[in-house]
Amino acid sequence: MRKLKFRFKRKLRACLLWAAIPMTVLSRNADIRLPESAGAWILSETRKRVNEKTIFEYMDGAGEMYLGFRFDGLDVFTYQAPGREDILVERYRMRSPDDAFGLLSMDWSGEPVSSGDAPGEYPRCLYAAGLLRIWSGSLYVRIMTFPETPESREAVMKIGGAFIADRGTSRPPFLLNALPPVFSGGWEPDRDKTGFLRSHLVLNSFYFVSFSNILNLDPQCEAVCARYRPSPRNPEAKSFFLLIIRYPEVKRAASGVRSFTESFYPEIDSESDMNGSSENRMIIQTESGWSGCAVRGRTAVLGFEWPSEAAGRVILKEAVDHQKTMEENNGP
Amino acid sequence: MGHEKQTLTRRDFFRNAAAAAAGASAISLMQCTALSQNPEKRSSRVILVRDEAALDAENQVNVVTLKKMLDNAVSAVAGEKKAAKAWKKLFKFEDTVGLVHSNALNKTHAELIEAVKSALVEAGVPQEKIVMAQQRDPDIVKTCTALICMPALKAHWLTGIGTVLKNYIMYSGKPRDYHAEDSAKLGEIWNLPFVQGKTRLCLVDALQPLCDKGPQVDPQYKWPYKGLIAGTDPVAVETVCLKIITVKRDLIKGEPWPLSPPPVCVEAADKTYGLGTSVWEEIVIDKRGWMQDVLV
Numbered sequence: 001m002r003k004l005k006f007r008f009k010r011k012l013r014a015c016l017l018w019a020a021i022p023m024t025v026l027s028r029n030a031d032i033r034l035p036e037s038a039g040a041w042i043l044s045e046t047r048k049r050v051n052e053k054t055i056f057e058y059m060d061g062a063g064e065m066y067l068g069f070r071f072d073g074l075d076v077f078t079y080q081a082p083g084r085e086d087i088l089v090e091r092y093r094m095r096s097p098d099d100a101f102g103l104l105s106m107d108w109s110g111e112p113v114s115s116g117d118a119p120g121e122y123p124r125c126l127y128a129a130g131l132l133r134i135w136s137g138s139l140y141v142r143i144m145t146f147p148e149t150p151e152s153r154e155a156v157m158k159i160g161g162a163f164i165a166d167r168g169t170s171r172p173p174f175l176l177n178a179l180p181p182v183f184s185g186g187w188e189p190d191r192d193k194t195g196f197l198r199s200h201l202v203l204n205s206f207y208f209v210s211f212s213n214i215l216n217l218d219p220q221c222e223a224v225c226a227r228y229r230p231s232p233r234n235p236e237a238k239s240f241f242l243l244i245i246r247y248p249e250v251k252r253a254a255s256g257v258r259s260f261t262e263s264f265y266p267e268i269d270s271e272s273d274m275n276g277s278s279e280n281r282m283i284i285q286t287e288s289g290w291s292g293c294a295v296r297g298r299t300a301v302l303g304f305e306w307p308s309e310a311a312g313r314v315i316l317k318e319a320v321d322h323q324k325t326m327e328e329n330n331g332p
Numbered sequence: 333m334g335h336e337k338q339t340l341t342r343r344d345f346f347r348n349a350a351a352a353a354a355g356a357s358a359i360s361l362m363q364c365t366a367l368s369q370n371p372e373k374r375s376s377r378v379i380l381v382r383d384e385a386a387l388d389a390e391n392q393v394n395v396v397t398l399k400k401m402l403d404n405a406v407s408a409v410a411g412e413k414k415a416a417k418a419w420k421k422l423f424k425f426e427d428t429v430g431l432v433h434s435n436a437l438n439k440t441h442a443e444l445i446e447a448v449k450s451a452l453v454e455a456g457v458p459q460e461k462i463v464m465a466q467q468r469d470p471d472i473v474k475t476c477t478a479l480i481c482m483p484a485l486k487a488h489w490l491t492g493i494g495t496v497l498k499n500y501i502m503y504s505g506k507p508r509d510y511h512a513e514d515s516a517k518l519g520e521i522w523n524l525p526f527v528q529g530k531t532r533l534c535l536v537d538a539l540q541p542l543c544d545k546g547p548q549v550d551p552q553y554k555w556p557y558k559g560l561i562a563g564t565d566p567v568a569v570e571t572v573c574l575k576i577i578t579v580k581r582d583l584i585k586g587e588p589w590p591l592s593p594p595p596v597c598v599e600a601a602d603k604t605y606g607l608g609t610s611v612w613e614e615i616v617i618d619k620r621g622w623m624q625d626v627l628v
Contacts, residue, residue: 056508060436062548064490064511107545110552128552146551147391201512204593205489211513211593212339263339287346304342 032091032139034077034162038155041079041087048076068199069102070095070219079159085145087155091163092140098173098196098222104135105195106205113157114164122172122191125160127153132160136167172196174330175224178244178299180322183315186234189226189242197223207241207304214263215300216256220248240289240305242319247298254280257295260302264291281320283312292316299323340513345594374614376568378561379408382622386539386558393443393539401621402447402535405562408618409533419455422532423478429457430465430476430530432499433537434484437547440537441484444560448480448535468502474526481531481566485538485573486546487553491515492595493577494546496534496570497607503527518597519605522566534569536561541573543580555580558622567601567608568615572628574598575612579627 036043048058051073055063058074066074072093079087094100101122110126110133117123125134130148134141141163145152173196182188195206198221200213206225209215217223223245230237247253257280261268265284283292283306290306294316301319306312381404385397403415410418423429429452433440445464452462465473473479481499488494490511497518501507504521521527538559545553557576563569574595581589602610609615617628 059548060507061488061490061494061511061546062437064508065548107550128550129554130551131549144549144551146549146554148551201490204512206592208342208345208592208594210339210341211515211596214339214341264341264343287343 032162034089035158038079038087038158039151040081040084041155042081044078044080046078050074050076064199064201065106065205066092066103068197068202069099070198071099079155084149084152085147087143087145087152087159089159090142090144092142094138094140097135097138097170098175099198100135100138100140101170101172102196102198102202103140104133106202107133108192108194113160117169121169124170125164127156130156132156134160134163135170136163137170139163173222173224175222175244175246178246178323178326179224179226179242180319182231183228183318185311185314186231186237187228187240187315188231190229190239193227195225197225203243207243209304210263212263215245215260215302216252217245221252221256222246238289238305238307240303240307240315242315243300243302243304244319244323245300245302247300250298253295253298253300257293257300257302260293260300281316283309283316285309294320296320296323297327340516340596374609374611375616376563376565376609376614377409377616377618378563378565378568378572379405379618379620380559380561380572380626380628381405381408381620382557382559382626384558384622384624387556391540391556393441395443395447398441398443398539399447399450401560402444402451404620405535405560406451406533408620409562409564415451416454419451423452423455423457425456425458427457427478428461428463428476430463430473430479431482432465432473432479433482434486434499435466438484438486438542438549440482441539444482444535444537444539448482466499466502468505468507470503470505470526473503473530476530478532479527479530480533480535482535482537485536485541485557485561485576487542487544487577487581487591488546489548490593491518491597492591492593493570493574493598495536495573496566497522497597497601500527512593515593516596516600516604519567519601519607522601522607523605531566532564534561534563534566536569536573538573538576541577541580543577543584553584557625557627565608567598567610570598570601571610571612571615572617576627583627 034043050058052067052071072095075091077089110128112123113127114125130146131144143156143159179189197203198219200217225243227239227241229239247256281294283290288305290309290312291304292312293302303315381401383397383401385394407415407418410421412418412421433445449462453459463472465476481496483495483499485495491498500521501510510518538557538561540554541557543553561569561572598610601607
């Protein structure tokens with residue numbers, strides 16, 4: 001209980017800090033005002049601007065993660081203080097809030113520290129061990145100092161406030177609604193394992209499907225995924241993974257799923273097996289449970305690790321029906 | 333069917349697990365040309381040295397302790413009681429020794445690099461013949477007669493693990509060609525003519541490993557393991573590194589948290605490129621020093 005109180009106090013302090021930030025410096029390349037100082041740390045004059053061509057010079061081996069979303073650029077700032085580790089501020093400019101959300105969704109661990117998030121909403125800011133990650137509109141921000149001290153944490157929070165203050169709330173990707181909130185067998189999505197993506201490299205970080213891009217994903221695609229856990233009323237059931245992809249065109253969806261079935265289910269004739277129903281559904285027993293897929297218009301639904309064929313059929317049907325309902329309410 | 337392109341999928345890995353007893357592997361499914369080996373005769377020794385005092389409360393390196401750990405590790409690798417003799421056994425006066433460290437994200441600690449340089453000089457290698465060989469330009473490594481592979485221990489979001497085998501990626505001249513599906517080929521870089529056979533020591537900086545989201549640092553996945561991992565078999569050393577990271581990940585989540593994507597480069601380095609053993613049973617770990625939370 002004391003620990004909870006302490007955490008609440010820390011959160012409250014962070015919220016209050018962010019409400020009272022003196023905005024004094026207009027950063028050169030965007031309309032976010034960074035504080036000139038944060039505790040003992042002073043904003044350095046040195047800035048770095050990174051684009052999609054130079055990102056690998058800045059972070060060899062990690063650039064693909066950002067290019068896997070729709071990336072516009074990165075601005076790097078540093079705060080310095082005598083005798084203390086620098087605070088690194090990385091501001092990733094993405095083309096849409098969905099892309100920024102996708103980056104944050106790759107890891108939901110950490111302490112939610114943003115103010116103004118309604119209960120049940122995805123957190124906008126997560127802090128852990130010296131790193132604050134923020135999704136704010138089309139910005140994804142990393143503010144880091146390591147090792148962490150109480151003083152550096154406070155400074156990181158103060159800087160982070162600049163990326164939240166006066167920017168309103170950020171809406172999560174609409175496509176998240178395509179994930180059924182519950183299946184009749186008693187499975188519910190694990191919020192900590194729910195994500196938005198556009199690239200097979202990022203998909204593999206959530207759930208390894210294949211090293212090759214067998215689903216033909218690209219930045220024009222949008223996809224959501226979640227691990228579904230059994231609900232308390234069905235504790236014996238196993239979890240499974242669901243992936244829903246919205247392709248830019250109907251024919252892209254068909255060819256993407258065809259490519260997937262040829263690679264992932266090489267033992268079957270995907271053409272004939274997929275044509276048996278109006279939603280082009282298929283269910284196969286694999287080495288790790290039952291797997292299946294369906295195509296409906298521009299949308300592909302794929303499931304992995306279903307506990308049985310019967311369960312898989314029900315889940316796939318309910319997932320496709322959920323897409324129908326969404327389309328009826330919002331258009332295809 | 334019409335499926336011409338062969339690609340490695342999740343199912344191949346599950347098949348591999350089932351077929352392991354029969355000697356099949358995910359890598360062989362990629363139709364790589366496996367080198368002929370006799371697994372029954374293989375055995376590799378990996379030295380793991382840890383010291384609780386290697387880092388202070390602020391994770392600053394205690395250089396005196398680190399030097400002792402280094403001496404301990406290298407002595408064990410060379411099978412010598414005295415560190416000086418061990419270094420002399422591994423490196424000669426006439427050698428040009430390239431130090432290949434992690435110089436990008438999650439770097440090899442500078443204190444370790446300095447400790448290795450000092451030990452080499454004490455062993456008689458002239459200062460001017462010790463070069464920093466982590467370069468895209470292969471000319472430098474071509475001048476080296478010996479290499480010390482000294483990466484920092486880290487997971488990698490594109491290759492599963494990004495430690496020993498990935499440490500020579502710049503020598504390929506095309507590092508991006510060895511990510512994702514082609515990460516299985518990382519071992520081929522070790523067989524390039526100007527690299528092959530030069531690595532006398534693999535020395536992994538496991539003072540503060542990173543067990544997820546590497547190479548970009550997320551400090552919640554770094555922890556003060558305070559270790560050095562050493563050996564002459566790069567695949568065996570990598571296999572031990574992989575085990576440490578895997579066990580740590582499971583502990584963090586409280587449930588299996590496998591690396592994703594899977595680190596295919598490790599088995600491929602064994603089965604396809606013949607660089608050493610990735611078979612756990614063939615690896616003898618010589619553990620020394622601090623044993624708390626040793627993980628292997």
